[in-house]
């Protein structure tokens with residue numbers, strides 16, 4: 296019920312129970328010189344499942360299709376995006392803002408590793424400082440003319456993913472999981488967090504799903520049969536891809552050449568993103 300006839304509509308001064316109270320939005324505006332059309336978060340319930348790989352491959356594929364593409368590396372304590380693209384130079388900036396690095400094929404990137412003196416310097420920062428840095432990657436970086444921005448989210452459901460969900464207007468998220476995670480409650484936590492925050496889930500990607508035999512192409516399910524279809528059904532989500540564990544892909548990541556990746560595993564995900 297509305298508090299009184301004399302409601303000022305300034306919700307900060309009214310009681311929590313007031314029915315006219317509007318939910319507080321923490322969404323931040325990007326830099327005034329930025330133009331960003333769609334923003335997609337790439338999320339995982341825990342670390343090391345291939346979230347950065349999926350982010351980099353999706354960025355590469357959208358860029359190959361002719362879209363202006365960017366990656367914001369929000370994984371502040373475990374940044375891996377510059378390395379897989381072979382970027383070693385530091386970010387430049389002036390009084391107007393910070394400029395993202397640009398890869399060989401023209402993808403724009405921002406990561407904490409572009410700001411640290413040495414790539415191996417640890418980020419020993421408190422949570423609010425880490426969250427503040429992610430926010431600044433959105434507000435202070437000049438993201439000119441971007442059709443699709445992918446955000447490599449920090450793993451889990453903690454403080455920093457929460458900040459990203461609250462401050463950056465995401466058009467949707469893709470959840471990446473390994474076969475082992477799909478039999479645990481970890482994926483469910485990521486799905487439920489997105490639902491709580493009203494962020495649309497574009498779909499699920501299973502990484503390290505199988506190994507293809509180099510001689511006969513037979514799929515070997517090293518971690519047992521996949522459970523992704525059951526999870527997708529339970530949460531009414533779409534399965535976008537099943538990525539193999541592929542030594543060629545690992546080698547491209549290690550040598551900073553992810554933009555040379557081949558394979559059509561993520562085609563369905565790309566189509567879904569284009570249709571957003």
Ligand SMILES: Nc1ncnc2c1ncn2[C@@H]1O[C@H](COP(=O)(O)OP(=O)(O)OP(=O)(O)O)[C@@H](O)[C@H]1O
Pocket residue numbers: 339341342343344345346347348349370373374375449450502503538539540541542544545548549
């Ligand atoms: N399908 C795959 N085939 C080969 N190597 C892979 C595959 N997926 C991931 N890797 C390798 O596994 C390592 C971890 O992957 P990645 O950095 O993408 O995980 P992550 O989920 O982003 O981890 P974190 O959240 O800890 O940053 C990387 O060295 C990557 O090259």
